[in-house]
Amino acid sequence: MASNFSFPPLTPEQIAEALHTYGLAPTANLRAEDIANPQPDLLPAVISNFLATVVDPTGADDLDGQLGFDALASLDNPEHYREGIRVLRLHKRASAFLESIQFPGFTLRDLLRPDPRRLVQVLSALINFLYYRDDKLALLQPIIHEFPNLDERCMELKAKLAEIAKNDFELVKLAQENSKLLSKIVESPEKLQRALEEKKTARAELKNAEKIATQSVQEKTATLEIYSKLGFDALASLDNPEHYREGIRVLRLHKRANAFLESIQFPGFTLRDLLRPDQRRLVQVLSALINFLYYRDEKLALLQPIIHEFPNLDERCMELNAKIAEHQKAIADQELAAQMEVPMVQQLEAEVNSLKQKLVEYNKKQLALRANATAINDKKEETHRKVIAKNDFELVKLAQENSKLLSKIVESPEKLQRALEEKKTARAELKNAEKIATQSVQEKTATLEIYSKGYEKLSKHSTKIQALQEQVTATKALEKEVKARKTKISDESVEIMALDTKIIEWDGKVHEMEEHVKAKEKKKDQIVADENQKLAALSSEVEWKLKCLEPRERKVEETIAKFTCYKDNFKSFLEQVDEVSKETLESLDRQAVEPLDTSATL
Template identity: 25%
Template sequence: MQQHHYSFPMLKPSEIVTCMSDLHIHVSLEDLERPTPSRMAAVFDAFTSTFMGVSRDSCAVPSFHVVDMLEHPDLHQDDVALMAFYRQLFKLVTEVGIHDFSIRDLIKPEPGHVRKILSAIINFAKFREERVSVFEQCNKNSAEHVQKKAFLEEKNQEIAETVNTIRSYEPSSTLQRAEEEPAYQRVRERNLAQTAELRELKRIQTALTSDIENLKKTKTDAVEKMNNTNFLLSNTKQDCVRLRSRIVPNPAKLQQALVDMTNSISSEKTNLTVRERQYRDLLTRMEAIAVVQQDITTCTKLMEECEFEMKKSSTAEKSLVHERENIERKNQELREVNIKEQQLKRQLANISDKITRLTKQQTAKKEANDLKMSELAAAYEAGVTERDLNQAKIDSNQAVLAELEEKIVVTKKNVESEIARFLDCYSKLKTRGDRYCAELARMMSS
């Protein structure tokens, strides 16, 4: 089988996580660094469901002819489901440009190869998103042409039946043939028009198929060219950055700058000597200032302590006034609490009476609920029995459904063979009709 090799960029792990998030598939950096079979199976399942419409659960139901070939099908059910899912996944990764995919990528995935596979599938997803509108339009046009073809085939069948009716009818005289000649001509013209229309539709379908193939080829060339261009552009940018650091715009200016820097260094040395002398003078002054500053700091601390004691005294006076107000307020609250206590005692007595009445009502309700629970338990047992019967019916219906599916496949093949046979008969009948018309025309002319 011919293999198509596509070039795609190898994405960084952070880029893969971002792109997978855009596809609504959760993948973390830990999954890429240490991939596990279960996690990668879930990711690949999301890919096949999105791009192929096939999930791993649908592959878990094996074909009946495969099950019949196994000696112990129950022991191999998981293996058969895994191989069915692998077969679907292999189609996807092969189409996106990965030709070294194997069952090992599902059983024991490796970080480097997983990153390569995900990069290829993400590249395909981006291209698919760009071209999905063109595909949908072509698919819509194809569906319309198929529907029109079916309508024309139905009309063609009606015409064929009319021709058969005409052939089965033998005119008894030349006068009857002359009377039926206009109707025959109209039917013949209608048949020719329908045939021309069918040929035109066939030509349009062929042209559309050719356009689709050309678009696919153009897409492949464009993607490969784009990837190569991006690779060359990246290398060129790196070369430009590396060479730009080595370029000397103007050697004369560079020499002049070196001379100026030499003169500047000499001047800076002179200034440094002067600055050192000034530094020693300033250091002597700073020592004297430090002594004065220490005395000022001591005085400042004493002033701050005095201010703190004054503030503390003022705060104590305010706190004393506030506490007196709190004592008066607490006494008022105490009087209110005593009043509320008397009210609550009366309410407690009323509540005790209510509790007694509610206890009696609860006992009666509990007895009624126990009776109802026993009735519900009996109904539940009956429901369980009915569910088991229904489950048996469901299993029986599933077996019948499987048998019907096999019959549908056989019937479909028979219908296709019947259609081919009918088309062959139609071709032969059409040839005989043309001969009959020619003979009829020759006899009428004679």
């Protein structure tokens, strides 16, 4: 891109003062007389200092850098060419820089044996560039002062990034702990299965989105290849394409100009208007173009406040691109971690299924044990009632028998002895029954203690499961936040891409319009010069013919009649050319569309 500064020639005194101020003077006692009567080593020293301090202060492109082995192998004595190679490198870099600031034609003679006038021109260009750079840096100073603590801000951002990385590591750690705890879950396997299914669906959606994106990219590349090959397919239908080069260029120019003029509501632009326009038609076309330029300037002036609202759009775009890259890297890491966790997830699914089966079995056993416990309690109460009633009845019976026996003690001692033996046997049976009852009660109390311990363990597991459910809900909330941030980042990236495309389109349109206007101006100047020449020739011919005799006038009238006839013939010829050009355009369009149709059918 061409620079915008100018370099008016300076005086030797101004050049010497500027070289001292910028530190480019080869010696400390450089004066104006040294510039007016230059030495051969003055300009190389100034240019080398300029390149070292202004153009390349880092010294990445050193003039004394060594050549490669291939270059040295082509020289007989490389040490003899050392100074010459350094001078050639200096001239190459100086010429490239001077051409970039619109100062062409810097030769090797200007570097080694400059005359005073040429030396003043070169040094004036360099010093005016330094002035121009100082002005631009002065304009940028307020923007620099807006961010005085940029390094501190960068350090803070790096610290925040480190904290985010630490938090990500903690999240990964928590996820691992969560996976370990999930393996120990006894209850609520349905929720875990639902969460795993949701993760599977999310991964499937991501894979489908990636497939769709790759397919769209492949389709776009295929269409671009088709459009790039279109010109070769169209030219292949012609016998000698080089003969049609100028005609095709004119037809393309007419097609583009006609499309643009129709887009600004100026239809009817023909090939005659482009090649042989009359004055009225030319004024109409140029008026349409200039009015469009006025309209565009007004719209750009209306857009200036919107542009000024976003002064740091490039920096913002860079920040957003950096954030997008970071998030993409995080997404890639997350996907890689998810892929690495796939076997663990499958193992967890198998364990969850086995745990579900065990849970169903345990629930069935628990229900059976609870039913057995209630039945045992009922039996225990019934046995207690029966034993108490039986014992009461036996006690009443024994009391009655005792009263009877007391009445019979003196009468029959043998009967008394027999009754005592029967009572002893009954007591032994009662003691055995009591022992059996106590053993059964102890067994039932032990089973009740086992049931109570199992109930306590189940309650503890239920509290742990509730805590795990809370952690799962928290992780789901974090995933939702990550998805929302991803959507925001994608929306911002889409907006940035749209703005970039609009900027590129406007730049291309501006460049095309400027080139078009320059070409029109050149054509206009050429036409005016031709017409002026024709008018001068015609005026001289008229003056000469007025001095001629009457037969000469008759001949002139005859020639005018012939000229009108030739003019009519030329108009008819131009109309035929227009018809032929239209037919060729239609044929070329058909030939260009046919390969597209064939490619579309394929």
